[in-house]
Amino acid sequence: MKWILDESEDQRRDFEMKPRERVTTILDHREADRVPVIMCGNHAGISKGAYEKLCRYIGMTDSSTQIIDRMQQIVEPDERVLEKLGIDFRFIYSKPPRNWKPTEYPDDSYRDEWGIRWRRPPNGYWYDMVDHPLEQANVEDLENYNWPDPTDAGRFEGLEREAKMLYENTDYALATALTGSIYEQSWYLRGLTKFTFDLYRNRAFAERLMDKLLQIHIAFFERFLDSVGKYVQVVFVGDDLAEQKGPSMNPETYRSLVKPRHEKLYRFIKSKTQAKLCYHSCGSVIPFIKDLMEIGVDILTPIQVSAAKMDTQKLKEEFGDRLCFLGGVDSQRVLPFGTTDEVRDEVRKRIRDLAPNGGYILGAVHNIQPEVSPENICAMFEAARKYGQYPIKFAQASRDPPAAVA
């Protein structure tokens, strides 16, 4: 494929934005000095396995590994790693509650705050659900269930100070980790088959369960955003609505039952902060995008380009004037199995498709999994720095006929 590279690269480096300014400019659909990048948080971050290899590769042997998401085995990268890769974001996480601890079992399983048990198979990368505590519940049981306490003071301890410190003493864009799932949390509690059945044939239960979760999330975000709302630029929320081939739930079901609850939560979040709202859903989410934009979503992530119809050029054309994109670098094939050259081509393609006129933050599609080599991670961020300089000079090349694809 022919790439038209900008020859005046050195001149453009004369003006360099600070990460926060870069991110806010991009999120306002304007071009910055270059495309911002992300590799942190619990849904745009990096797994323990990939991170440990990366640290060895870049010669940082004294880095500790701090897990920030046990189920997914996601770590918070060391500040030095983030700096080295030029990551524009830093994340703020709520703290563990004071009055609750997970129940641990000898088979490498645990019960979470919602009462769901998760087990990791030997050599597994993450934990999977092994039971669904509300599987047999009826509507009345929902009232008596032992729900997590969203207002537990432990969750917010020291948060405001931390956020203020990051805001005032660093130039990074600040984001809050993904939480607030309504549909997914419902089926985690109920089991997918049972909850799908509820949505069609037992609506009173489905609606009551989702209302309970909405209530809990609003109570959480109220306090959380009281602490950090004025310091953060991006709030992550999400609910997986799609799979590899297309929607996993009927878009009509989404519109009638889930969307109104998403809307209430997102409007509430936006009443508490100026931050942009970033919605995560894996899979081929095309039929939901307009709905999400209607209810206040500013940024879509992770842009699973390996799923059906997730063509970044078309996404940008159709929604790019109002919607920003975060992620996009293929993690199902290119990052784990591609060569560094393929990684660089992938980065250029996503920049070419998504970055013109701002509105794109580059990162892996979802968290970087353990089989991704450090060489490929470094190639991704080096290429992003090289080809992500504005103006994107090779943008026009996208109209060229594509090279033969194997």
Next chain:
Amino acid sequence: MKKGDSLIDRLNLGSSIGLFEVFPMTNEVVLERLKEAVVKFDVDAVKEACNDALQQKIPPYEILTEGMAKGMEIIGEKYETGEFFLSELIMAGETMKEGMKIIEPYLQAEGKSSKGQVVLGTVEGDLHDIGKNIVASLLRGSGFGVADLGADVPPRRFLEEAEKSNAQIVGMSALLTTTMVKMADTMKALVEAGIRDRLKVILGGAPVNSAYATKIGADAAANDAIDGMAICKKWAGVP
């Protein structure tokens, strides 16, 4: 004319008002009702139609293949054309499961051979079974006998069950790139036991494709549950 007087009303109301002595439903009408009920995910109507069909002495195997399976075909078509989604496949599977509960004892008594015996499971180390469960329901609803071994199934369990049930098809599912390698281990176990050649082996799950199936010596990889069902039906020689 008051409601219930017309022939249509009587047919729709079915056996609940005992009109069959007067207007016995043809087999086609009952099977049509069953098909419609599956497509509408109407569990009560499915149960009622199954009971009515049995009462009318329609052979159980025909109830399955000419009633429920026909409904399933429509659902498969709607899924393929993008009118239905994963949620509808789950609903269809659950709806048919209720019908199967009614027919299954009679099917066994009838002793009519199924379209084939399938051993299904999610491979060792992988606990993801949503897709595999849908496939199991769809295959049962299409007239296959299915031994569902669940999730986290080691190679020797696939082998044991394939030998025990004299299966024609082994289906393995994996969601993870790390666990799909276990499919190769299972293939090896089938080869070593000398039963590979009398079986068809099909793979399913996001990370697998035809190239991977070829690489490990399996016969096919399904793109999704509907595709998996179609491949099994083709192998069984049914249209």
